Each structure stands twice: as structure tokens, then as C-alpha cells.
Amino acid sequence: xxxxxxxxxxxxxxxxxxxxxxxxxxxxxxxxxxxxxxxxxxxxxxxxxxxxxxxxxxxxxxxxxxxxxxxxxxxxxxxxxxxxxxxxxxxxxxxxxxxxxxxxxxxxxxxxxxxxxxxxxxxxxxxxxxxxxxxxxxxxxxxxxxxxxxxxxxxxxxxxxxxxxxxxxxxxxxxxxxxxxxxxxxxxxxxxxxxxxxxxxxxxxxxxxxxxxxxxxxxxxxxxxxxxxxxxxxxxxxxxxxxxxxxxxxxxxxxxxxxxxxxxxxxxxxxxxxxxxxxxxxxxxxxxxxxxxxxxxxxxxxxxxxxxxxxxxxxxxxxxxxxxxxxxxxxxxxxxxxxxxxxxxxxxxxxxxx
Numbered sequence: 001x002x003x004x005x006x007x008x009x010x011x012x013x014x015x016x017x018x019x020x021x022x023x024x025x026x027x028x029x030x031x032x033x034x035x036x037x038x039x040x041x042x043x044x045x046x047x048x049x050x051x052x053x054x055x056x057x058x059x060x061x062x063x064x065x066x067x068x069x070x071x072x073x074x075x076x077x078x079x080x081x082x083x084x085x086x087x088x089x090x091x092x093x094x095x096x097x098x099x100x101x102x103x104x105x106x107x108x109x110x111x112x113x114x115x116x117x118x119x120x121x122x123x124x125x126x127x128x129x130x131x132x133x134x135x136x137x138x139x140x141x142x143x144x145x146x147x148x149x150x151x152x153x154x155x156x157x158x159x160x161x162x163x164x165x166x167x168x169x170x171x172x173x174x175x176x177x178x179x180x181x182x183x184x185x186x187x188x189x190x191x192x193x194x195x196x197x198x199x200x201x202x203x204x205x206x207x208x209x210x211x212x213x214x215x216x217x218x219x220x221x222x223x224x225x226x227x228x229x230x231x232x233x234x235x236x237x238x239x240x241x242x243x244x245x246x247x248x249x250x251x252x253x254x255x256x257x258x259x260x261x262x263x264x265x266x267x268x269x270x271x272x273x274x275x276x277x278x279x280x281x282x283x284x285x286x287x288x289x290x291x292x293x294x295x296x297x298x299x300x301x302x303x304x305x306x307x308x309x310x311x312x313x314x315x316x317x318x319x320x321x322x323x324x325x326x327x328x329x330x331x332x333x334x335x336x337x338x339x340x341x342x343x344x345x346x347x348x349x350x351x352x353x354x
Contacts, residue, residue, distance in 0.1 A: 036061070036062040036063065037060060037061060037062065038058065038059060038060055038061055038062050039062075041059055041060045041061075041091060042059060042060075042091070043090070043091050044088065044089070044090050044091070045059060045088070045089045046086065046087075046088050046089075047083055047084065047085050047086060047087045047088070047089065048085060049085045051085075053067065053083065053251070053252065054252060054324070054338055056083065056089070057252060060089075060091065063353065064252055064294075064338075065252040065253055065254050065294035065322075065324075065353060066253075066254075067251060067252050067253070083102070087102055087103075088102070088103040089102055089103075090102075090103055135278060135326055135334075135336060144194060144204045144205070144206060144207060144265060144280050144332065144334070145188070145190060145204055145205045145206075145207045145238070146204050146329055146332075147202070147203075147204065147205075150190065150205065150238065152176075152177070153176065153238040153239060153240065154174050154175060154176025154177060154178050154185070154238065154239040155174065155175060155176055155235075155236060155237065155238050155239065156172050156173070156174055156187070156233060156234070156235050156236060156237045156238075156239075157173050157174065157175045157221050157235060158172075158173045158221070158235060159171075159172055159173070159233070159235065160172070160173065160223070164234075165232040165233065165234060166226055166229070166232065166233040166234075167211075167226065167229045167232060167233070168211065168226055168227060168228055168229045169225075169226065169227075170225075170226050170233070171216070171223050171224070171225050171226070172187075172213075172223070172224045172225075172226060172233060173221040173222070173223060174215075174221055174222050174223070174224050174239060175220060175221045175222070176239070178215060178218065178222045178239075179215060179241065180215065180218065181214075181215050181216060181217065181218055182214055182215065183214060183215045183241070183242075184212060184213070184214050184242040185212065185213065185214070185215070185224060185239040185240060185241060185242060186209060186210075186211075186212045186239070186240040186242055187209075187210040187211050187212065187213075187224075187226065187229075187233050187237050187238070187239060187240075188207040188208060188209055188210055188237065188238050188239075188240055189207075189208040189210050189231070189233075189234065189237050189238075190205050190206075190207070190208075190236075190237075190238065191205060191206035191207065191208045192205065192206050193205050193206075194206065194264055194265050194280065194332075195264070196264065196282045196331070197262055197264065197282065197347060198262070198282065201331075203264075203282060203331045203332050204280075204332060206265065207238075207240075208231070209230060209231075210229060210230065210231050210232070210233045210237055211226050211227075211228050211229030211230060211231075211233060212226075212227065212228050212242070213225045213226045213227040213228065214227070224239070251292050252292055252294050252324055253292055253293065253294065254293070254294055254352055254353045255288055255289060255290075255293045255294075255295070255352050256288060257287070257288035257352070258351075258352050259283055259287060259288065259289065259293075259295055259350065259351060259352045260349070260350075260351055261281050261282050261283035261287070261295075261349070261350045261351075262281065262282050262347050262348070262349060262350065263279045263280070263281060263297070263344070263345070263346055263347060263348050263350060264280055264281065264282045264332075264346065264347070265279065265280035265346065266278070266279050266280075266346060267279070267280075272343050272344070272345065273337060273340070273343075273344040273345065273346075274337065274340045274344070275321075275337050275338070275339060275340045276336060276337060276338075277336075277337050278334060278335070278336055278337075279323065279334075279335050279336075279337060279344075280332055280333070280334055280335075281295075281325075281332060281333045281334075281335055281350055282331065282332060283331075283332070283333060283350070284328050284329050284330050284331045284332050284333050285328050285329065285330055286330050286331065289325055289328050289333050290325065290328060291325055291326055291327065291328060292324065292325065292326075293324070293325045294322060294323070294324050294325075294338075294353060295322070295323055295324075295325070295335070295350040295351060295352065295353070296319060296321075296322055296350065296351050296352075296353045296354070297319070297320045297321040297322065297323055297337075297340075297344050297348055297349070297350055298317035298318065298319060298320060298348060298349040298350070298351060299317065299318045299319075299320040299342060299343070299344065299345070299348055300317065300345070300347065300348055300349065301314055301315030301316050301317055301318065302314075302315050303315070317349060318342070319341065320340065320341060320342045320343065320344050320348060321337060321338070321339045321340040321341050321342070321344055322337075322338045322339040322353075323335040323336060323337050323338060323350065324336050324338050335350075
């Protein structure tokens with residue numbers, strides 16, 4: 001699902017009252033599976049506004065990224081992965097094996113009529129994988145600019161009145177592929193380069209948010225009025241379109257390939273990274289990463305002196321949390337820290353969950 005989808009879509013299905021969602025396996029001991037139920041899982045849960053798919057998965061599973069293995073939905077339903085506030089999830093057992101069921105509540109309570117019916121859903125009400133409010137500011141204000149992206153972005157060519165710098169209230173003359181009057185843009189300054197620690201290659205540049213405002217007059221150059229600013233705008237600064245398009249219904253899952261990468265940047269410039277902060281990885285689509293992929297973060301072990309036997313010992317990596325990929329490019333990916341069990345830092349290692 002993305003912002004370009006219509007607000008309403010009609011999904012046809014046979015209303016049986018319960019949709020059996022087959023739990024592939026229950027415990028690690030069964031068939032050697034690594035899918036394990038959360039020992040504190042509820043037997044019944046009513047989906048609430050503000051829930052995310054990750055939160056719901058974590059209620060029933062020890063490892064939320066195994067959601068696809070338990071969410072085997074009715075193929076007759078369009079957008080079968082969508083869950084809505086008011087849906088009731090019930091954990092039951094059939095022939096000794098656990099099954100997760102989605103029970104559709106009737107509009108006025110009680111059991112639904114067992115007959116073919118049409119269900120109209122508001123897609124904006126669907127439960128998202130992660131909260132849009134967490135990554136929305138990052139997407140509209142920018143964080144990392146790709147090398148080829150920079151060359152294509154519109155830029156400030158001059159500031160009205162002959163000023164050398166601009167702030168809120170100033171008008172900017174801009175050139176490039178500009179949208180219509182009223183289109184909003186974020187102004188970003190090209191900051192420090194981001195370097196892949198594995199080979200020393202510059203994989204992008206930090207995008208420093210300057211301010212934002214709409215196009216007030218088209219032409220070449222067009223005019224943008226800076227309505228908000230956090231720092232001075234300069235000629236040469238770039239413009240980012242504030243209309244972004246990103247899938248919000250991707251399903252958490254482990255990558256099919258073995259990933260071994262690093263965190264190379266954190267939005268906001270903090271030294272210690274916590275839950276729901278956006279980070280940049282030095283791995284991307286060429287390494288097999290895609291939106292929804294989940295990776296484990298490993299804290300770098302320190303080098304310590306062995307005061308008994310002598311010499312320097314490298315301590316092992318320790319698990320520090322979990323992140324989920326939400327946007328990918330060839331050599332880098334943007335990820336959201338979903339869990340932080342200990343401090344996470346730049347240059348910590350990220351790997352495919354084991």
C-alpha cells in the first residue's frame with residue numbers, strides 16, 4: 001500500500017466468520033523449525049488503533065519476523081495481509097497444533113451471517129507495519145543523498161533581493177524539474193560524505209535539512225517561498241519533493257541471503273542509537289536486501305589486554321537489537337530500529353537473523 005492508492009477498495013470474500021491462519025509450526029522442537037511462540041502470548045486479542053503489524057507479531061511470536069510463516073491467509077481475500085482495528089485474533093489448537101484465527105466481528109455484535117458478502121474497507125484504517133509518523137519526517141526532510149540523486153535534484157540558483165543567505169519569509173529562485181505552483185519542497189544542504197568502511201567508497205552524502213516551502217510561481221527559474229527554516233539556505237542547496245511514495249504494508253521477514261554489513265549513519269547525529277531511530281546501512285539491493293527485511297544488530301566487541309596470559313584479545317560480538325529495512329538503494333538501505341536491547345552505535349554489525 002502507498003499514498004497513491006485510493007482511500008477505499010472493495011474486497012470480495014466468502015464470509016465464514018473465521019479465517020483460519022495456519023501456524024506453520026509451533027515450537028522449535030517440532031520439525032526443527034525456529035518459529036517459537038511468545039511464552040506470554042494472549043489467547044485472544046482485539047486489534048486497536050495505533051497498533052502495528054510488528055507489535056501484533058511480537059505478541060504471538062518470540063521472533064516477529066517469522067510472521068509470514070504463520071500468516072497463511074485465505075487466498076480469496078484481496079489484500080489478505082491487511083488487518084483492521086476491531087479485528088479479533090484468536091489462538092486455538094487443532095489436532096494439538098496451534099492455529100491463529102482472525103474472527104470478523106459483526107457490525108452490531110454476534111456471529112456474522114454465513115453467506116457471500118462484499119466488504120468495503122478504508123485502506124487508511126489498515127494496520128501498518130511500522131508507524132508512518134516515525135519515518136515520515138525522515139522521508140520528507142531527507143537524510144542521505146545518493147550520488148546520482150544529487151545531480152537530478154532541483155537547486156537554488158539565487159535569492160531574491162540579492163541576499164547571500166535566506167531564512168523563513170525569503171523567496172528563492174530555483175531551477176530543475178520543478179512541480180506545479182503549490183507543490184511543497186524541502187530544502188537540504190549537501191553535507192559530509194558517507195563512506196563504506198569496507199572499501200572506502202563514498203556511497204552518499206548527508207542531507208542536512210534547511211527548511212521548506214511551496215512553489216509560488218512557475219517558470220525557469222521558478223520561485224519558492226521559504227515558510228520554515230532551521231538554518232540558512234544557500235545557493236546550490238537542493239530541493240526534495242515532499243510527496244513521497246513508500247510501501248507501508250511490507251511484511252517483516254528475514255532475508256533469503258546471508259547479510260553482513262554495518263550501520264554507517266544515524267539520523268539526528270546522536271552517538272547512541274535507540275528504538276525507532278532511523279539508520280543507514282552499507283548494504284542494499286545488490287546484496288539482496290528489500291523492504292521488510294529484518295536484521296539483527298551486533299555490538300562490536302572491545303579489544304582488551306589479557307593481564308594474565310598477555311596480549312590483546314578481541315571480545316566477541318554481542319546481540320544489541322533488531323532493525324527493519326524500509327527503503328533500499330543499490331549500495332545502501334534505510335532501516336528503523338525496532339528493538340534495542342543494549343546500546344547501538346555507528347559501525348555496529350548487522351546480520352541475517354540466525
